[in-house]
Amino acid sequence: MGISERKERERAEREQRIIVAARMLAERDGWASVTVRRLAQEIEYSQPVLYAHFENRDAIVGAVALEGFAELGPALRASVARDATPAEAIEAVATAYLEFAFERPALYEAMFVLPSGLRFAKSDTPQVLRDGFGAMMAVVEPFCADPEIATESFWAALHGLAELERHGRIRAAFRGERVKYIVSIFANVS
Template structure:
């Protein structure tokens, strides 16, 4: 059994290395630069080894997204507990700005993740739960829908900020306005 445990650990470490390398390549050069060839060179394993861990590039993006969602949940929790709704909004937009490729993997790239259903991974539900916990005190009835509207507005700002479609100097004012809309 120790040999089997060692093999499983080595396999898990290789998988984590592949995900880390994909994330680093994507953050440095964008997702279009993350090819199996470049990835196999970065991790120093052959392409068949990559495919023994992940069935395709979409599965790798999904793994990066899951890692990012776990990070985002922790960031949101800390901000919500320290600074409430506004702090959470700032943290969400800050995460999107600091990790654009991971943010894209989570919310805009094609993945195997199912959002908003019973089949959703627990980490997705937990991350949405952080958003909901910040919005719920201000909800008059359907807290889940109000949270989805708040999240949609944050996502819109994150995406438009990333594409430089919004005035950077107005970022704080947009957040304040959104918080006022939610808190009513």
């Protein structure tokens, strides 16, 4: 291995340490605690080293969000049983999406709430974002003529439910009933 390969490997390792530390701090203390200064202390590098990897905090949040999308897409796809009916598939994805939001609140916040610099629905949208959207569209598509619009609406409904429940605005005990209601709406879309 040459010097340039070693330096690139070390750079990638430092970048991953920053991402892991940001995610850990956010999960433990919330995103308000994740600052460049605090991350530098956490991983024992200077702030300029962090800035050499990430332009700003939003870029760090974006890197964490990308990891989240790399986890979300496969989780949504894995939630659908091989022999599931279309209605069962859409319900499984809706349930898996909400479980993801509640089991990984800091990660979900990075993905869908905080400024991250990520661009959705654009020509330069990262593939992992497209994959997550594709996992949702795969279960919505059997029910509609315009699967992109329907998937955006399905996603918006799930995100709204997640955020309202995460912040105690709706009753958590009725999550299953809300999922069934959402499924009934989308399973009857034309």
